[in-house]
Amino acid sequence: MISDGLQGLLSERQVDSPVARVVRALSGHGAVSAAQIARTTGLARSTVSTILGDLKRSSLVVEVETRSPGIGRPALAHSLNPEAGTCLGVLLGRNEVRIVLADVAHNVIADVAIPLERDYRPDKATRTVKQAIDNIYKEHSLPFSGLLGVGFAVSGPIAANGRIMRGSLLPGWYGVDLRSTFEPVLQKPIFADNESNCAALAEMMWGAATGVEDFVLFKLDLAIGGAIVANGKVLTGIAGTAGEFGHMLLDPHGDLCTCGNRGCLQLYCSGATVLSVAERRLARAITLADFVKTAQAGDIGFQRLLEDAGEAAGRGLAAVGTIINPGLFVISGGMAAAGEMLLAPMRSSYAKYTLVKPGDIEGPVPQFVTGRFLDNDNCMGAVGLVLRHHGRLS
């Protein structure tokens, strides 16, 4: 069976073999040329060709045509055979679990959200996830044996030892080890990371940062999240909180934040902050998506709220630019749907407050772009965890 071959290649024992390196390059990047694989793996071009030949004969790899945007003829590339296996990405959210089933070519086969009461506990989650997965595999007539692993995106920091830290949106999960919680029930390899780190992985593997080794993801949703990718790896930090841009100090005399500090960035530009003003004005509740749509439809008050939020975010990111100096900021989350209405003021205030202004130097200027996966970046990144062997709990 095809997926057995792939599971063997992706197993820990084979992790350093040339063939496993080629498979990981394929699983991590989608359709790629032999030359790209040689570059990524550091293997000789001739070695890569031999391995690709073997993998094609055993049906693990298929040839596909790719077209670059713009000019040029279609190029020959290689991709894992979509039938070679499946992966699951699971978001453990505040009041839901969401499950994405994808093949190894990261085509989404199913995407299911299951609402749960706030403060649901691990035992409830394991039962819910197990049953939902069984249903999904039954419904799509797929063999459970082809499942390569399950990635979890968690709304909270995860420490290096694999345990969920304090300060997550899942207070009842403090100290929980995801592998020992889910592996006995699911009987498959378990991977996990913070949801913002997963989001960065999705953008890096298939989204707005494809092929970029150094970038910053800034997620403006109800809360602010983020991730720093350096040399192709997501930084975690010793407390698992790297990329928590929402708690950068913007004003030392500002209001008190939930974290116990004053004047944190999230007090000035998170979706929750913006909605609280919008709702006072409307005298009714409104979702972030509807808020953005109303601004885009011409509401000048809501446009001003987006402009102010962009200005504050740019000021926070200016410090990130000064000390990390990335070439790309991927702006993600529900507010990013506002596009240039948010990004234009962000770019201006970034330029005003950061150390190296656009024009100071020859060469590339930091880019601000909207993320590709505004809605399901966390689940897609959790799928990516499985494909990349990234964030494995040890």
Added chain:
Amino acid sequence: MISDGLQGLLSERQVDSPVARVVRALSGHGAVSAAQIARTTGLARSTVSTILGDLKRSSLVVEVETRSPGIGRPALAHSLNPEAGTCLGVLLGRNEVRIVLADVAHNVIADVAIPLERDYRPDKATRTVKQAIDNIYKEHSLPFSGLLGVGFAVSGPIAANGRIMRGSLLPGWYGVDLRSTFEPVLQKPIFADNESNCAALAEMMWGAATGVEDFVLFKLDLAIGGAIVANGKVLTGIAGTAGEFGHMLLDPHGDLCTCGNRGCLQLYCSGATVLSVAERRLARAITLADFVKTAQAGDIGFQRLLEDAGEAAGRGLAAVGTIINPGLFVISGGMAAAGEMLLAPMRSSYAKYTLVKPGDIEGPVPQFVTGRFLDNDNCMGAVGLVLRHHGRLS
């Protein structure tokens, strides 16, 4: 000749061979065990043993005894044969060049500073460096043929293309490519990086961050410098300015900084800021070293200046802690000689202003330690560039 063998192994053509990986592990870490080499290189333990045997037979590697601090018997480790070659580390400073000659086991053989007029130019520097190097090799009766390469530490940002950027302390060097400047004269491989990045490399290879893959170097000298090391690599950023902590915004309504922004960290805690207050009080000039000594001798006014500087620095580093969350801060530069007088207030204000406070979580708390190389970290790091093949200009 021994050094010919080593030069071959360290050449670009061999860069991916197992034997070159072993040599780089040895050159990058000093005396290490076979097990550590296997871990660092990802090679099988048996492969490492075979390679070490070959290298010992050809006199490129010698066995040394190491003693851990504390208990335990001496352990057997391997080191490059100090006679296998030499490296040069050169600081291009504001008004001097400084040259350190070291063997491949990074023992310093010579350390020479040559004063130059401010705003010296590349042609003057190449002549000065060439002559000084010839003198040093003659004086120590060493063969120039054993020189493996020359590393340059530059008081300014270096772009990815190897050119010196605007904003360096060497205004006449803007746009200069160090390799094409020095390689024709020195006829040896040239490596280069920003001096703070070199300082971080020295601390990582042989100093306060030995064996640590993720840390922040914060250099408090007359100016403020710094570097971020993530996964064992120094971050550079697209403009070569990553780690410029001195220009983080501390107060949006603060004084104007030389960079064109307001309220930058360096206005509150750089050596220049502190000395300007001290000199007003003394009504005469004083060096940073004498300032620190006077504070340590009991001057309560100077002690307060150090305390305030530490407090401000801790506030700036708190933001670094929030978004990068490193486990170690190495405090370097002339002010770091003040030790706890500076570090204690830095720790307190860090804890007050960062997101994850010590005690919030189980497990490790960020450490603040004084650097090992307060005086010649840049030159030692430039030696490290050669040994690590790190920062090579391409």
